[in-house]
Amino acid sequence: MKESLFTEKNEEIWKSLENFNARLKQYGGIKKAGAGVFREGALRENEVREFARLFRLTGFHLAYAKTHYPNSQTVSYLNRLVGISHNFFYVRERGSFGEIAEFFSHTVPQTVRETYKYWVLAAAVFTLGMMFAGFYVAGDSSRLAEVMPAGMSEGFVPGETPDLNDGVVTWDGSLMSAFFITNNTMVAFNTFALGVFAGIFSLLILFYNGVIVGGLFGFLHAEGADMLIAYSLILPHGVTELAAIFFAGGGGLMLGKGLLVPGEFTRAQSLVFHAKKAVKLIPLIVVLLVFAAFVEGFFTPLAISPWFKLIFAVLTGVALVAYCLKGSWKSQ
DSSP states (O other): OOHHHHHHHHHHHHHHHHHHHHHHHHHTSHHHHHSSSOOTTSOOHHHHHHHHHHHHHHHHHHHHHHHHSTTSHHHHHHHHHHHHHHHHHHOOOOSOHHHHHHIIIIIHHHHHHHTHHHHHHHHHHHHHHHHHHHHHHHHOGGGHHHHSOHHHHTTOOTTSOOOOGGGOOOSOHHHHHHHHHHHHHHHHHHHHHGGGTTTHHHHHHHHHHHHHHHHHHHHHHHTTOOHHHHHHHHHHHHHHHHHHHHHHHHHHHHHHHHHHOOTTSOHHHHHHHHHHHHGGGHHHHHHHHHHHHHIIIIITTOOSOHHHHHHHHHHHHHHHHHHHTTTGGGGO
């Protein structure tokens, strides 16, 4: 294609990108122009997407021009145009409260929805382990020692109905919260990070932790423990704690897929691509683990009705679901 024809065919696209650059220069970038309350002249959400489309398209034009019209004025012009757009597209303010709020209010829930296949699979594997151990131990409470670590099962003696002390737990809330944060963070980190081994270790960790939980519930059922109290001691913190583990497992499975199914990319490129998506879940995982540890350390020990604790667990679950669905109707 002749240079004149190439320029004539794409000139309108370049002019549109120039106009976006002029507006972004006036408002100090995409974040200032498009975030928060809409201001006259600023970019709306659909305009930000259009700017991104024009930027990528013009980048392709630049690559084409460099190949077919090297050292031409067209290449110089497109080089400047793409360079200016690049600065607006990639340079972002860091550390501002508005950007952090935008990340948690929009990016995180959107990432949860986009990656649902991974963390749903993680939840399914955990549930499979829980059901297997639950039914296995419920049939014979002495089997608990077979499915749980020795140190963890020592306090549960077959033939002796566990005394749950009417749901009242006595411990140092601060000390126990610190312990729970440390322990749960280690489990979540291992589930996430070990996904780089093709996701195999993530699946094993999820299944084994499901076995531990299922074995405990199976034992309590088999021994005739007061299950209302048992659930009230576990679910208030368990809702957010398990959600964090599932999200971490989903992140690990994403890393595994990046290695196993690179598609048209190299394995390294595919891993980086999936990792960039997965790490967006980490802040949510951390918040959920801290919240769960606080609840387990300070709320669980309260001498209140088990029903209040279960209602709290339900409300926590509803709030988490509502948060993850936040903004989903806008994309319909």
